[in-house]
Amino acid sequence: MRHHGSEQEHAAKREDRRRRERAQDLGDGPTFGEALAATGLLAVTSRATRSIIERAEAVIRDGARVQLSVVSCDTCTATKSCCTLRTTAWLHEAVPIADRLRREGRDTPELREALRTSARLMDTLTSDSYSRPCVFLDASERCTVYTDRPSVCGTTFVATPPELCNTRGAQVRKYTHPLAEASATAQSVFEQQLALPPVPGSYLRPLPRVVLLCLEAWDRRDFASYLTSKLTATAAG
Template identity: 50%
Template sequence: MSAQRTLGEFVTDEKIVEWLAAQIADNHRDATHGATAVAKRHHLPMVCSTCTATKACCSSYVLVRLYEGLVIAAELVRSGRDTPALREMLRARAELMESTPVADWFTPCLFLDEAERCTVYAVRPTTCAQLFVYTPPDLCNARSNEIKSYTPREEVAAANALEEAFRERLSLRKKVGRRYFGILPRMVLVSLEAWDLTDFRDYLRQLPWRTDEEWAAAVAARA
């Protein structure tokens, strides 16, 4: 009988991280093309590409799929950034976010450095990579209702389809009515915690995943 593999061993041996990273990169590219096409069609400026303002977008309440957290976790492990101190910061940040109403959250992301650059840029979440605004950055920082941005319908559908394919490759059955989805620091933290576990499927399955209705309520509260 073959030895049971940890999550880290499994996703490395089966090249799941490379597969996910390639799919994520394709999705990011599609979003850039889509947003550029809309900008050209309607003569709108691609403001984010030249933005030098404080990155209000990186203070948002970022929701990600578990596979997006896993890919970031893999990068943190690979680059030697998975430390007890980082895990403690992720835990504290996740607890703070979970106890704060979504609409009230406006805090710089843990992965934003002092120069306002994303330190996980190549594997940044879909939510971040698909955000393109066509209005001045001042509106982002004012959290204005007048912000105009790209609507990435096809890219979101592709990201959701990838979530299904990811769970199948991991043999991670879905709990009925629940999605493997959560806030960015929590999804990275649980991926790191599962990384060295051989019973990672049981560990991941027993986490308090929200129902679709609970997510709908959270997103509505965000508006």
Template identity: 40%
Template sequence: MSNAVTEGRSLGQFIEQEGILDVLAARIAELNAQASKEAKAVGKQQRLPAVQCFKCTAKKTCCMSVVVARLYEGIVVAGFLRRANRDTSELRAALAAAATAMEAASPYEWRVPCVFLDAAERCTVYTARPTPCGSLYVYSPPEWCSDPSATIQAYVPHAESAAATELEELFREKLALRRKVGRRYIGVLPRMVLIALETWDRSDFREALRHYDWPTDEAAARWNRRKLPAAT
């Protein structure tokens, strides 16, 4: 990613012209592919049943959970939606409603289909999905995913999560976003995508992004059953 002058360019223009969007998308795809490979390897090593997600035909409860994402992951999803001409007022309204409800909910009780899940229970942003989605693999029976009392055996993506968190700082530097002491550019997935779409065409995107109420690690932890590793 280059450190080029950004003046006058909108967020979308800047990250596309500087290749930042493609670099981020490629890195996310790489981490997701690594998680898929590692989940299989760890399962084999620990003599666990095969990873269930590859052939799962059960209800996709995993896509009815609170997802905490990084702003750059929201930007990659937003870029994918823009390129597919899917940035509509209806989508933004759905993202806003989902974000507000998700932020107020307990992650232990939230069971609402993701805005990006289609009627056939497929992810409609699959190739751009964030690392928390792309690194989720389970070894226990798929039906258990819908049973709150079941003990799910899941792959723990330590390396992928740590690498994704490292990208946060690189992204902040490349965009010359102000460092927010004790706070991170993260939030629930629909909020991150909505913020990205709302600032996409703004040349004052840094100023606009500054005014969002970015959470501390502790504040963000309330949304997440699976914690994001702390930023370094």
């Protein structure tokens, strides 16, 4: 019985996907923003990343306690060199950030240009040579999308003095929690629900690139082909 039910569910999902693909081809389907709201993905993507970060934090703090070390990031007042690194995120992780930028009236041409510039540099420079403050870091060194930050930003912690993060060649002791699998699974569900076709490489791209794409696609009915064509044009090398 269970097997039978699951086959029916798969068939229904396939039909639903075909119906949405047809609507997108005809240009009469929902916009990206409407599709995210209708499928509940706006809330789901936000919950998924927050939960991954909470789980990682718990594991890392337990590990630090056992090793009698202290997570320096909690009380860090140093310049945030960790927010000048080349940062990648899944497309679904950019959704809550784009939604927030829109709600807070921050989706301006200037912001889009800043995202475009950082994305281009992240596409062309190696991680070692990239060093530029994140578009979302404010003048007081605070993350302006903190509660919606991508998992990579929320699952890496340092247990050495913050000053060492800003010292070239210093031995920085990092704690990272291996939750790549959970983020990839969340992305796969996201792609299925929105009937997004595969792209070269994957939907894991520089953070400014995926946020910019979400903003650009938000009011488009052809969002699936728009996102895939843009990501194919900037395929990660």
